[in-house]
């Protein structure tokens with residue numbers, strides 16, 4: 398297959414051309430094989446190591462020798478990575494080589510001191526680094542100890558005699574949870590290694606769902622893991638990733654209040670909603686979420702008759718889902734056109750203002766909004782994903798414009814989608830949710846649907862940053878991943894670089910514990 402190549406990345410001004418011949422410098426895959434790997438989530442399978450190796454390396458280097466895959470000694474999957482590299486015809490190097498066989502539990506104390514003496518400098522630099530840490534680092538303190546002990550390994554990855562220029566590093570790792578609180582081990586590792594290499598888009602591995610189990614808190618079944626991808630740039634051309642530090646688990650633990658514990662089974666940590674096609678009113682809006690997504694959270698976090706709030710209600714998806722489930726709803730929306738669409742949709746569903754109400758207003762000044770209730774039981778909402786709609790690829794914009802549909806929320810300066818500075822945008826969002834938190838009943842939940850964003854090749858981990866910031870005043874609950882399966886994929890970066898089609902969103906849930 399001769400692929401259509403998308404220049405720039407998925408959110409830059411994209412132009413597509415069909416060149417006569419694309420030289421694939423990264424791997425030996427053709428366009429058809431390349432495409433599925435570009436999707437930012439995948440169903441877990443036993444050949445995950447081999448698939449990564451085949452994507453991030455060619456079988457042979459320019460000098461005709463097999464590509465070199467480097468892995469970290471003492472990790473439980475060391476042998477599996479070696480076998481996958483061999484199966485793919487690559488050579489594996491384990492560092493440090495003198496390490497004892499992998500221990501039952503990950504304990505790198507045995508490796509301390511061996512790094513310098515055992516440095517694989519005589520080897521050609523690795524073409525790719527693959528480290529599998531899944532299932533082994535259950536807390537932030539265990540992670541930090543592990544990183545301290547293995548620091549020489551991670552530091553060396555930024556050196557040209559260890560990893561070649563533009564070589565990739567993949568770390569497979571999972572977040573954990575404890576008593577309904579998230580333990581964001583994977584996000585912390587991303588922040589740590591992002592200070593040494595350039596963080597590229599993450600992929601989400603989705604395992605088969607576990608048996609449903611009753612839980613009093615918002616837990617998920619923990620069936621996702623992260624494939625964090627990093628690249629060693631020739632010269633540091635991008636700002637290092639500077640995520641925020643995570644609050645220690647327990648800071649906002651469930652012990653403060655057990656007001657209204659949840660009764661149903663825990664939710665699966667990933668889901669693929671299959672909503673019906675969007676009706677014309679909803680389609681006008683450039684970024685809505687499906688009502689089926691809202692319904693699952695409302696069922697888990699509220700009881701019949703409860704009041705649900707959405708401070709950026711758009712076309713009213715939250716309220717329609719609530720109505721169907723016998724909950725009341727209150728929504729605020731800045732753009733009068735979307736507020737009108739939301740009201741029309743509710744009226745068409747036979748609603749009354751007692752059940753659901755939409756008010757025009759600015760979410761940044763909720764106290765000034767007419768009719769805001771004194772307390773709400775639950776909030777589910779989705780903000781603009783920073784100013785990404787203003788950056789959308791020219792093709793997408795043209796297609797929507799031709800059909801008379803909106804490509805952004807408008808040019809109102811109060812619109813959060815028009816805040817150009819990332820830091821200011823995150824701070825403003827945090828202030829909106831601080832107000833929401835004040836209105837939540839004790840023990841009440843807030844769910845924010847959001848994405849990490851990629852702008853001109855740089856990753857801005859909006860979801861992770863938001864979770865860290867809200868962790869200052871709310872308990873961060875385990876994440877659920879909304880996996881989209883109905884988006885046409887494009888072979889971005891074909892032949893050169895890993896540029897994912899980001900088709901997963903984070904449903905971040907928080908709990909008011911005091």
Ligand SMILES: C[S@@+](CC[C@H](N)C(=O)[O-])C[C@H]1O[C@@H](n2cnc3c(N)ncnc32)[C@H](O)[C@@H]1O
Pocket residue numbers: 682684685686687708709710711712713714715729730731732735758759760761778779780781782806811812813814
């Ligand atoms: C991601 S959309 C929400 C879509 C909604 N969940 C739906 O399904 O229709 C974000 C919404 O936030 C609104 N918005 C942006 N800034 C706002 C502000 N300062 N106050 C209230 N709404 C705002 C936008 O107009 C947009 O409709």
